[in-house]
Amino acid sequence: MAKEEITLLKYKDVLKQIEGIECHLMLGNGFNRGLGVNTSYESIFQKMAENNHGIYKEAENIAIESNYDLEQFIGKLTESIDKTNQFLRKYVANKIKFDFMKAAHEIVKSEIKNIYAKKNEGIFVLLKNFTNYFTLNYDSFLYLLLLNFRLDDNSAKKTIAIQPSLKFIEEDMNATQNDIYSEIKEAREKGVLNIKIGNSANSETTPLNMLTKTHFKNEITQYSKSQNKNWKSADIERVVKSILEEEKKNKILELVNDGSGIQSLFDGTKEFVFDVNRETQNLFFLHGAFHIYRDGKIEKKITQSSDKALYDRLEEILNNDERDIICIFQAENKISEINKSEYLKNAYNKLSKLGGTMVIIGCSLSENDNHIYEQINKSGINTLYISATKASKSKIEERVKKIFHSKKIVLFEAESISYELPVIEDPVDNLQNS
Secondary structure (H helix, E strand, C coil), rough: EEEECCEEEEEHHHHHHHCCCCCCECCHHHHHHHHCCCCCCHHHHHHHHHHHCCCHHHHHHHHHHHCCCCCHHCCCCHHHCCCCCHHHHHHHHHHHHHHHHHHHHHHHHHHHHHHHHHHHHCCHHCCCCCCCEEEEECCCHHHHHHCCCCCCHHHHCCCCCCCCCHHHHHHHHHHHHHCHHHHHHHHHHHHHEEEEECCCCCCCEEEEHHHHHHHHHHHHHHHHHHHCCCCCHHHHHHHHHHHHHHHHHHHHHHCCCCCEEECCCCCEEEEEEEECCCCCCEEEECEEEEEEEEEEEEECCCCCCHHHHHHHHHHHHCCHHHCEEEEECCCHHHHHCCCHHHHHHHHHHHHCCCCCEEECCCCCCCCEEEEEEEEHHHEEEEEEEEECCCCCCCHHHHHHHHHCCCCCEEEEHHHHHCCCCCCCCCHHHHHHHH
């Protein structure tokens, strides 16, 4: 008997099925790669070699033998160092961890412009559907991505070294079209439309941010002509669309909370501290992240505004016995590392308390993450939507049947995932065309 063909749901159908119901998101490294950000261990090791004039090239075979497991790699490199020389062993380990984190951060930064490219503008259509966000990745990519969609005046104070916003669009447009983005943005936020009929002394004032897309675009076009700006119609359309979509995003994801809050310390300084009792937290790094660290018994968030400040901070933390980056670098014994951190334990326990449905994107479902899948099995989640490539669908189906024995499983086609912004017709345009 011929084996039954596995049918994969399309990404758009998943969006339709999860709309309006309780749903949670879990991401693996495949999600990053789908957006052009390759933060695989192998890619990071290659970046380390580039950054350090090829020094790590000499250890490439060791990295491969270690399956790019950072802790195994460090272990193999330090095993030849005399165990009584704790200084050198620790120095080498910390230097490798620092180079690893710096390389990962640079990969994200180098590709961040592409994340906000036109083909990915619609990613918020996916992200807006979820109550909680979980990631198995250690980089801060998801944090930066979500922060972009809740941009406010304080975002610069809350972020790390990459400013995640539509700054790239703004800078490009301003450079090529005489400050077009800045002027239209200011008009949207502060401008008003005055309407006066005949010789009447009375006039009606309407804020420009209350106008529909078509009406606002028409007013900007008229402004460009009257002020001899010579802005191109296509550029006006692009900027207006970007600004209005940003308005939607800010409203959609304004409740994203990573569990940190400002706390005044004994020396009078203020830092972002994680509070496991914060019930509003809905963003969780299941294996930690580069911007999360332990200072004594307190777990904090790095909030530096420049790369140099971030790297200095990471180096300072790594070289302080009372501080440690909360990040699980190794493939094995992850539970023991989770139990060392209140932040990680809280994220881990949160999984078992979920209900509704969950969408899983970019996860290989490898055995070294079984502890995560066991928590999902304990939860009240009834349906799991899991991405799979056409080539891996048989393997993924076999794996999910073993892991998620009590859940309804729906596989969907990874190749059908698109973050392009859907075409949304403007009701005013419809009226004009009817």
